[in-house]
Amino acid sequence: MPQYSIYGAPEFAMLNVDLQPGEKIVAESGAMVAMTENMQIKTSSRGGVLKGLKRKLLGGESFFQNTYWPEGAPGRIHFAAGAPGDIIQATLQPGETMMMMSTAFICSSESVQLDTKWGGAKGFFSGVGLFLLKATGPGDVFMSAYGAVHPVRVDGTYIVDTGHIVAFPETVQYHIRKVGGIKSLFFSGEGIVAEFTGQGTVWLQTRNPNGLAEFLHPFRKVERHNN
Numbered sequence: 001m002p003q004y005s006i007y008g009a010p011e012f013a014m015l016n017v018d019l020q021p022g023e024k025i026v027a028e029s030g031a032m033v034a035m036t037e038n039m040q041i042k043t044s045s046r047g048g049v050l051k052g053l054k055r056k057l058l059g060g061e062s063f064f065q066n067t068y069w070p071e072g073a074p075g076r077i078h079f080a081a082g083a084p085g086d087i088i089q090a091t092l093q094p095g096e097t098m099m100m101m102s103t104a105f106i107c108s109s110e111s112v113q114l115d116t117k118w119g120g121a122k123g124f125f126s127g128v129g130l131f132l133l134k135a136t137g138p139g140d141v142f143m144s145a146y147g148a149v150h151p152v153r154v155d156g157t158y159i160v161d162t163g164h165i166v167a168f169p170e171t172v173q174y175h176i177r178k179v180g181g182i183k184s185l186f187f188s189g190e191g192i193v194a195e196f197t198g199q200g201t202v203w204l205q206t207r208n209p210n211g212l213a214e215f216l217h218p219f220r221k222v223e224r225h226n227n
Contacts, residue, residue, distance in 0.1 A: 001091070001109070001140055010086035010148035010206075015079040015106065024069040027079055027107035032066065035077040042067045067110065079106050081144030088149050088166070088203055092137025100133045100143055100167035103209075109139030134170075143167050147207030158196045163208035165194060172200040 003018040113136045135141045145166045174196045
């Protein structure tokens with residue numbers, strides 16, 4: 001595992017990774033902030049064209065991913081997410097799987113496999129999308145949150161607003177459902193939630209991107225046309 005540190009958390013986190021010769025890290029396109037001059041980069045569709053298209057079209061990730069490694073001496077590289085917030089790290093054992101929202105992935109060990117998983121038809125209305133990203137170990141994966149991260153230990157059943165989910169292990173099962181009746185769905189602002197069952201840690205984010213969009217909507221510029 002390369003040495004890493006996280007600065008600026010939880011509001012504006014940036015990930016610094018120190019790599020020794022022979023160590024590699026794979027990152028989402030556009031996540032790199034800065035790096036030492038001896039860092040090398042290779043851009044490719046990991047897993048082949050079909051897997052790259054699947055991540056792009058179904059999971060919302062980039063078709064291409066970048067692999068970085070230092071040449072001749074140790075190197076350092078910095079990563080950051082597009083939205084302001086925190087960064088979390090998880091170490092996956094061989095065969096262990098982490099599910100995450102489509103915008104959460106920043107980078108991972110080269111050994112981590114990234115795929116997509118069907119999230120259920122109700123994902124159309126939940127704000128999480130139809131598909132989730134699926135990271136399978138061994139290796140380390142780094143994920144971003146909008147706002148600060150709050151881990152919740154699930155032991156039984158726990159209900160979470162879908163817009164506040166960052167990631168959860170495959171040991172925790174979930175399904176999307178509505179809260180209350182039809183009025184709750186359209187007027188309460190709390191109509192769709194994820195109900196988690198099982199045992200494991202669910203990572204939540206303190207801010208909801210859908211809430212930001214709703215807050216900004218009244219301030220958007222509306223172009224008027226004269227007839």
